[in-house]
Amino acid sequence: MKKVITFLLSLVMGCSYAQNTDSLAIRKIYNEALGNGKSYEWLRYLTKQIGPRLSGSAGAQKAVDWTKQVMEQQGFDRVFLQEVMVPHWVRGAKEEAFIRVEKQKINVPIAALGGSVATSPKGVEAGVIEVKSFPELRALGPDKVKGKIVFFNRPMDPTKINTFEAYGGAVDQRANGATEAAKLGAVGAIVRSMTNVHDDNPHTGGMRYGTGVALIPTAAISTNGADLLSKSLTENPGLTFYFKQNCESLPDAKSYNVVGELRGSEKPDEIIVVGGHLDSWDLAEGAHDDGSGCVQSIEVLRIMKALGIKPKRTIRAVMFMNEENGLRGGVKYADLAKQNNEKHIAAVESDEGGFTPRGFGIVGTPEQRAKVNPWKPLLVPYGLTDIGAGSGGADIGPLATLGTVLFGFKPDSQRYFDYHHTPVDRFETVSQRELELGAASMAALVYLLDQYGL
Structure with a gap:
């Protein structure tokens, strides 16, 4: 009987220890994002120095070059481009x-x-x-x-x-x-x-x-x-x-997805993606749609590296090209993943603006969604109360056919369509704190996905 009691106590203590460890790690993630975050200044440069980034445009190519440079400067383990032919429509x-x-x-x-x-x-x-x-x-x-x-x-x-x-x-x-x-x-x-x-x-x-x-x-x-x-x-x-x-449709143009990764230390062949789309409509700076999602995704990897977190699995930040008028970047990424026999266990997308975080929508089986339930007590203190069945995201959608569980980052939705696809989608409409909270929320989820898988 004593052996049984000892065994049960060890399980409880082990679970408590893991919860405490994870809670401390997530607190550090938020502290890093809110105290030393880079996402807001990155967004400032993307919107003010580069500006509109419609697929096929000079702005889109500048954004590709710049985000590749940013990820290289952060010292990620690998940064690379994926070529994709995109529509080239001009107003x-x-x-x-x-x-x-x-x-x-x-x-x-x-x-x-x-x-x-x-x-x-x-x-x-x-x-x-x-x-x-x-x-x-x-x-x-x-x-x-x-x-x-x-x-x-x-x-x-x-x-x-x-x-x-x-x-x-x-x-x-x-x-x-x-x-x-x-x-x-x-x-x-x-x-x-x-x-x-x-x-x-x-x-x-x-x-x-x-x-x-x-x-x-x-x-x-x-x-x-x-x-x-x-x-x-x-x-x-x-x-x-x-x-x-x-307006006019010109011949398709060559462009790229931009990918940066931290190599997994234990299960490098299991990949977790976090991303947004780099292109924006020609009328807009694309601050909420989707400059925010891009800089938040890069920030996820920067936070892990800054905190010395060595992921078990490979974490990739993907800047998808051509979400707005073709989705060719998302399709190309999934096609290459299939060709290369890559195992993507999860993908997280931010494409609903840089507003206050509310939670994550999950696309997966009931069993897969149930595995997220034990994490909710760790996330609720940060305002992430809306976690459950929902949508993932357009760019990561093609990965679903490979068995990838999809997570759509859900910020507050009330103001998004005030700016969506207009010239008023500018840097000035983004709150630094809300943007950084979103990056931290995504990093916390990626941390848990990396620790426990699905």
């Missing part, structure tokens, strides 16, 4: 748009959607059909739509507490609106910006054309502009809308 001269009511012209702010074709050099002007959904559009039929500009005016649902859920309920208009309108003979498509804020900033973003349909120009209109257009249509159904845009 051209600033767009023009106005509502014409009889002899009056009312200018409204628009931004061409990424991947759209240009209008003719003279622009396009036509009557407007306002709809809230694709079924509503289809019910009108070609007789009412042909030769018109379709105006998609379904707002994000303001009652959704998670703004990413609201975004998901509206973004199909942006992605597929031009295709659905073209099927019925429309000559253009205008889409309400993806935000609940009422302002004059049009939110760009990616769109795609379906096969076998005319390629019609499509643009986002600011929420104030959308409200004005809708009101004007109610009062004057015969009005016309004019817009001109000068």
Whole structure:
């Protein structure tokens, strides 16, 4: 009986010791991030000295060169590039748009959607059909739509507490609106910006054309502009809308994912990825989307190295290229992982802004998610209370087919779509403390993943 009691006590004491050790390690991680963090100054350079970084652009290449240099300067065990061919879309001269009511012209702010074709050099002007959904559009039929500009005016649902859920309920208009309108003979498509804020900033973003349909120009209109257009249509159904845009798709360009790693000391063949996407829309500095995620990911490795933590497993920081308009960097990374027979046990992505940390979404089996439960008491004191089934991230998504468990870093979502894909996504909108807390949160999770695996 004494042997049994002794054995049980040893288990309890061992568990307590591990908890204490991990708690102290995580406290040191936060102290390092908040006391000696580099992420904020890195973000300042990325946004202010390099700026917009759309795939294929000179800015994107500067960002590749700079992040590679930063990781080399930090003395990571290996830093390397993964070549990937990416789309090269350019906006051209600033767009023009106005509502014409009889002899009056009312200018409204628009931004061409990424991947759209240009209008003719003279622009396009036509009557407007306002709809809230694709079924509503289809019910009108070609007789009412042909030769018109379709105006998609379904707002994000303001009652959704998670703004990413609201975004998901509206973004199909942006992605597929031009295709659905073209099927019925429309000559253009205008889409309400993806935000609940009422302002004059049009939110760009990616769109795609379906096969076998005319390629019609499509643009986002600011929420104030959308409200004005809708009101004007109610009062004057015969009005016309004019817009001109000068965008162009050039041949694919060579670019790179940038990868830095700390080699594992015990299980180097097991890889844990932490990353964000290096590209941003051409209108923006890309501070929240996704400069924050990139510098936080590099900071995870810097923190471990600064604290003398020698990971058991190989930890990689990956700066993915082309998330915004193609996802080719994420696909390429997963393809190379498969070709090289690499074992990625977990991947963590930060692509929801540099706001106050709330937790992590997990994509994996119930058994895999259950293995994270014992870690929650270690993370809750740092505000990480929302940990459970959820989404991972676009760039790490392709790794799921290799059996990788995906973790999406979840900061507070309330302000993200105020800035998303607009010129106001600037460095000044990022709080240093919130950014550093996010980096520490990611480092704490990576530490636990490294210690215990999945």
